[in-house]
Amino acid sequence: MKISKLNHTIVIYTKQTxxxxxxxxxSFLIFHFLFLIFIASxxxxxxxxxxxxxxxxxxxxxxxxxxxxxxxxxxxxxQVTPDYTTKTIRGTNRLTIRVVKPGSKMQIDLQEPLIIDxxxxxxxxxxxxxxxxxxxxxxxxxxxxxxxxxxxxxxxxPVNSIQSIxxxxxxxxREAIRPPWDGGWIWTKDKKGRPWMSVACQxxxxxxxxxxxxxxxxxxxxxxxxxxxxxxxxxxxxxxRLANKQLHSDNSTATYTWQVKNPINNYNIIxxxxxxxxxxxxxxxxxxxxxxxYWALDYDLDKAKNQFKQVPLMLKCFEYWFGPYxxxxxxxxxxxxxHLGMExxxxxxxxxxFQNGYLGRxxxxxxxxxxxxxxxxxxxxxxxxxxxITTNDIAxxxxxxxxxxxSETLFTTCQYGxxxxxxxxxxxxxxxxxxxxxxxxYGVNQEGSSDMYYKGGNLLHTIRQIINNDSTFRNILRxxxxxxxxxxxxxxxxxxxxxxxxxxxxxxxFDQYLRTTHIPVLEYSIKGNELKFRFTNCLKGFTMPVKIxxxxxxxxxRPTEEWTTIxxxxxxxxxxxDRNFFITAKKVNGQ
Ligand SMILES: [Zn+2]
Numbered sequence: 001m002k003i004s005k006l007n008h009t010i011v012i013y014t015k016q017t018x019x020x021x022x023x024x025x026x027s028f029l030i031f032h033f034l035f036l037i038f039i040a041s042x043x044x045x046x047x048x049x050x051x052x053x054x055x056x057x058x059x060x061x062x063x064x065x066x067x068x069x070x071x072x073x074x075x076x077x078x079q080v081t082p083d084y085t086t087k088t089i090r091g092t093n094r095l096t097i098r099v100v101k102p103g104s105k106m107q108i109d110l111q112e113p114l115i116i117d118x119x120x121x122x123x124x125x126x127x128x129x130x131x132x133x134x135x136x137x138x139x140x141x142x143x144x145x146x147x148x149x150x151x152x153x154x155x156x157x158p159v160n161s162i163q164s165i166x167x168x169x170x171x172x173x174r175e176a177i178r179p180p181w182d183g184g185w186i187w188t189k190d191k192k193g194r195p196w197m198s199v200a201c202q203x204x205x206x207x208x209x210x211x212x213x214x215x216x217x218x219x220x221x222x223x224x225x226x227x228x229x230x231x232x233x234x235x236x237x238x239x240x241r242l243a244n245k246q247l248h249s250d251n252s253t254a255t256y257t258w259q260v261k262n263p264i265n266n267y268n269i270i271x272x273x274x275x276x277x278x279x280x281x282x283x284x285x286x287x288x289x290x291x292x293x294y295w296a297l298d299y300d301l302d303k304a305k306n307q308f309k310q311v312p313l314m315l316k317c318f319e320y321w322f323g324p325y326x327x328x329x330x331x332x333x334x335x336x337x338x339h340l341g342m343e344x345x346x347x348x349x350x351x352x353x354f355q356n357g358y359l360g361r362x363x364x365x366x367x368x369x370x371x372x373x374x375x376x377x378x379x380x381x382x383x384x385x386x387x388x389i390t391t392n393d394i395a396x397x398x399x400x401x402x403x404x405x406x407s408e409t410l411f412t413t414c415q416y417g418x419x420x421x422x423x424x425x426x427x428x429x430x431x432x433x434x435x436x437x438x439x440x441x442y443g444v445n446q447e448g449s450s451d452m453y454y455k456g457g458n459l460l461h462t463i464r465q466i467i468n469n470d471s472t473f474r475n476i477l478r479x480x481x482x483x484x485x486x487x488x489x490x491x492x493x494x495x496x497x498x499x500x501x502x503x504x505x506x507x508x509x510f511d512q513y514l515r516t517t518h519i520p521v522l523e524y525s526i527k528g529n530e531l532k533f534r535f536t537n538c539l540k541g542f543t544m545p546v547k548i549x550x551x552x553x554x555x556x557x558r559p560t561e562e563w564t565t566i567x568x569x570x571x572x573x574x575x576x577x578d579r580n581f582f583i584t585a586k587k588v589n590g591q
Contacts, residue, residue, distance in 0.1 A: 402456020
């Protein structure tokens with residue numbers, strides 16, 4: 001998730017410009033002059049610069065500041081008690097960290113209006129070597145606030161030592177109005193009027209509800225636990241496995257402690273609180289028995305049991321293409337959520353209404369997207385791309401969304417064959433905006449264009465055509481998941497891996513589709529039995545092989561920015577580009 005543009009109303013901005021005040025004929029001429037300049041320079045199209053002005057807060061959030069760089073998160077142990085009536089939460093997060101270099105200030109992120117009450121360094125019996133967790137006391141640290149970042153003064157800590165920092169906090173977290181797109185804590189009711197709570201915070205960041213190092217590059221290497229205290233009439237579900245349940249008879253509450261053993265993104269650590277029921281099934285996967293646990297609201301049990309039959313089909317397909325499910329230790333879970341869906345690791349949020357398609361719609365417009373449940377497929381696809389392989393910077397988020405979008409095509413292929421998959425992928429191109437580049441600005445917590453989904457998927461589909469060998473393509477997808485298993489990456493690392501493993505230099509192709517908004521145009525002309533073609537609307541030096549059809553003959557050509565002429569085969573006068581290549585073909589005259 002989240003495919004925000006699909007639900008947005010299109011807003012057309014109008015603005016009186018100097019151009020509009022010029023006499024009509026003059027402005028017409030100027031427009032065409034500018035248009036010609038644009039055409040002349042279009043083959044050297046440069047990435048668009050983002051117009052957004054970034055603030056100090058964006059930089060504090062989006063970069064590894066010196067106050068973040070000296071420590072590495074090993075584990076989060078988070079306890080939280082929500083109060084449904086007042087829409088407030090109270091909690092603590094114990095951060096287990098490794099000191100990687102000397103530091104005197106520690107940046108901890110917690111977004112307004114939440115308030116940190118205390119930050120303490122926990123002393124252990126063995127002198128903070130990490131070999132023991134027996135507490136002997138706490139040292140309260142001084143701290144100050146700078147917007148959503150908090151800076152604690154820490155004593156000198158030995159390099160390589162393991163330390164525990166406990167942060168207690170409280171307040172009224174930002175409420176999600178339109179989750180999962182805006183994000184925050186969700187305080188809602190189920191259809192029977194009973195409390196139903198959760199959180200959605202992708203992009204916005206986990207610091208909207210708990211204190212952490214809110215940067216995607218630093219996942220807790222040894223996992224996390226989440227203890228949730230709720231009225232004992234409700235059930236609390238979270239990531240991984242239920243480690244403990246404790247009833248408090250004095251105040252009729254219960255504390256559920258869930259735990260993941262694997263590294264996890266901050267935004268994936270999520271509570272689900274409501275009147276849940278559960279059932280279990282085993283999946284015989286590539287790495288043995290995978291525990292699949294399903295959680296639905298009590299009155300949705302039958303519908304959920306029927307719809308979630310798609311899970312084993314999805315797992316089988318994705319293990320085939322991507323390799324083993326990446327979190328066997330933590331199990332696979334699908335949890336009914338009070339919003340459309342999100343890839344919460346080992347506790348995938350499901351809110352698609354137990355129907356196929358995207359809320360019943362086929363986003364590709366081909367019919368294939370209505371044959372399976374978009375949220376089961378898409379959000380689970382993220383277990384491989386987003387949760388196991390995570391980008392350091394959300395500017396590179398296409399690695400999550402482009403590959404996961406392509407998982408939809410691969411699932412369609414698994415179930416209905418290659419032509420169905422191709423139709424789904426190509427059909428979804430209609431959703432491409434080409435507004436801004438797919439890759440966003442680095443270091444400021446800025447995602448790129450929502451084209452990261454369908455254009456990203458079509459970029460991978462085009463690359464698959466060029467590789468022209470599904471065994472190699474599949475090995476690349478599985479190889480990515482093996483090489484970057486549970487790691488954080490840059491887009492460039494993924495791009496280079498694909499070029500290296502395929503033996504094809506895709507660097508210009510990635511630059512074209514990820515870093516500009518221009519879709520290459522294959523210009524062609526046919527005169528007698530001569531076919532001429534070239535690429536325009538592309539980066540300087542852009543080239544890639546393309547499969548074309550002239551008459552009844554299918555062939556590979558390698559257009560460049562210069563005209564190429566082929567003789568003797570084009571005399572039928574018909575020409576088409578294989579639809580699986582994401583380019584535009586344009587007939588031109590007079591060449
Ligand atoms: Zn997604």
